[in-house]
Amino acid sequence: MACNNCSTGTKDGVPKGCNNKGSCGTGSCNKLTVFDWLSNMTLPQGQEPFDCVEIRFKNGRKEFFRNTEKLTLSMGDIVATEASPGHDVGIVSLSGELVKIQMKKKNVPIGSELAKIYRKASQKDIDIWSEARKKEEVIRMRARELAIALNLEMKISDVEFQGDSSKATFYYTANDRVDFRQLIKDFAREFSIRIEMKQVGFRQEASRLGGIGSCGRELCCSTWLTDFRSVNTSAARYQQLSLNPQKLAGQCGKLKCCLNYELDTYLDALKDFPDLDTKLYTEKGNANCQKVDIFKELMWFSYENQPAHWHVLSVSSVREILDLNKQKIRVEAIEEFVVETTKEIENNFQNVVGQDSLTRFDNKTKKRSNKSSNKNKKRSKVVVQGDATKTISRPKKVDQKQTAQPKQAAQPKKQSTSPKQSAAPKKANQSKPIIKKNDSKKK
Numbered sequence: 001m002a003c004n005n006c007s008t009g010t011k012d013g014v015p016k017g018c019n020n021k022g023s024c025g026t027g028s029c030n031k032l033t034v035f036d037w038l039s040n041m042t043l044p045q046g047q048e049p050f051d052c053v054e055i056r057f058k059n060g061r062k063e064f065f066r067n068t069e070k071l072t073l074s075m076g077d078i079v080a081t082e083a084s085p086g087h088d089v090g091i092v093s094l095s096g097e098l099v100k101i102q103m104k105k106k107n108v109p110i111g112s113e114l115a116k117i118y119r120k121a122s123q124k125d126i127d128i129w130s131e132a133r134k135k136e137e138v139i140r141m142r143a144r145e146l147a148i149a150l151n152l153e154m155k156i157s158d159v160e161f162q163g164d165s166s167k168a169t170f171y172y173t174a175n176d177r178v179d180f181r182q183l184i185k186d187f188a189r190e191f192s193i194r195i196e197m198k199q200v201g202f203r204q205e206a207s208r209l210g211g212i213g214s215c216g217r218e219l220c221c222s223t224w225l226t227d228f229r230s231v232n233t234s235a236a237r238y239q240q241l242s243l244n245p246q247k248l249a250g251q252c253g254k255l256k257c258c259l260n261y262e263l264d265t266y267l268d269a270l271k272d273f274p275d276l277d278t279k280l281y282t283e284k285g286n287a288n289c290q291k292v293d294i295f296k297e298l299m300w301f302s303y304e305n306q307p308a309h310w311h312v313l314s315v316s317s318v319r320e321i322l323d324l325n326k327q328k329i330r331v332e333a334i335e336e337f338v339v340e341t342t343k344e345i346e347n348n349f350q351n352v353v354g355q356d357s358l359t360r361f362d363n364k365t366k367k368r369s370n371k372s373s374n375k376n377k378k379r380s381k382v383v384v385q386g387d388a389t390k391t392i393s394r395p396k397k398v399d400q401k402q403t404a405q406p407k408q409a410a411q412p413k414k415q416s417t418s419p420k421q422s423a424a425p426k427k428a429n430q431s432k433p434i435i436k437k438n439d440s441k442k443k
Helices: 098-105 123-134 136-149 181-191 202-209 233-238 263-272 315-326 360-379 400-415 419-442
Strands: 052-056 062-066 078-082 087-095 115-120 155-161 167-173 194-199 279-281 286-293 298-303 311-314 380-385 388-393
Touching (some): 052 078, 087 098, 123 136, 136 167, 136 181, 155 202, 181 194, 233 263
Antiparallel strands (some): 052 087, 298 311
């Protein structure tokens, strides 16, 4: 999530998102930045500029260095700083009087011994630094394979090379203490560089790598949040949230930091509420609390005999009933204190142009459905054959000869009430002449 990993143009190499060549104040190109609103102001006479500078390294890691050489530095300059051993390369993120405020915020004494800034980085320093950064992804994947081969319960999340490519820092997360002495030997044999292992927490890992949260925005820990306060499940209970770990956990696997943002307002609102375990004693029966609306100051109660029927009461009326119960006085029923809740008005949105609510596409679909139903009705017709009735379904294209026969067969159905009565006389009339012809031939 740093400037080197952003999507860049094919020719100029400028990041597409910010178009500020890595000096933007928002987004993941420059995390946890401070806007220098004193940059255009001149210092009063006789006052020298502050000699400490804030420098940013990979994944938003920032440290303070002392400008002993009194170099003219501005935001975005690439400098070579002191490291052990060798030197490191970083980008100036803040300079001037605002660095004092940042040092106080991070509990760094102003007069303490800080590392020095050697010089502004030359082209050779930048080339070595960029080549080392390209090797980090390949080395990280190989380091994970070596850790898995030793059956170590750890996750190597990131690798950071020093500016002179003489040392590599491996950041890892683990639940328990890990014995990685053999792992360091394998790393030194495989990569032939100086190795440093640094364990970070799960929240620090998420803040270093960055990402997109479930809200659709960048992670708070990687953009503006600097201190990680402990988050408990009680924060979700006070806010009436479902205790689902999949919804409450962030990318780090821990509870989301945003659960603490509105916790104080919920606690202030819950001061006037009675305990949720309280019971209301009435002559009709005892009532238990089922649901609470904190900001509307409403509570839902139901009788023990009728748990399905809930009654809405205000907090003030519940306190009145509790005060009477303390005096051993029972109310007749809860229904006397029920609050009439207003139903939410449904907004029936209409077309602005003034047309019907149905669109032209809806009208077409209705016409098509009506046509198809009419065609199906025409295709299926009833035909009477003897004592039985049959339904014949026609295809779309039907000859004229086939259409004439069912009409003639269906005419007797209108004259007679039942098909059996209409078919019986026909059989009788046909059978008599046949018998006469046979008798005449025999004679």
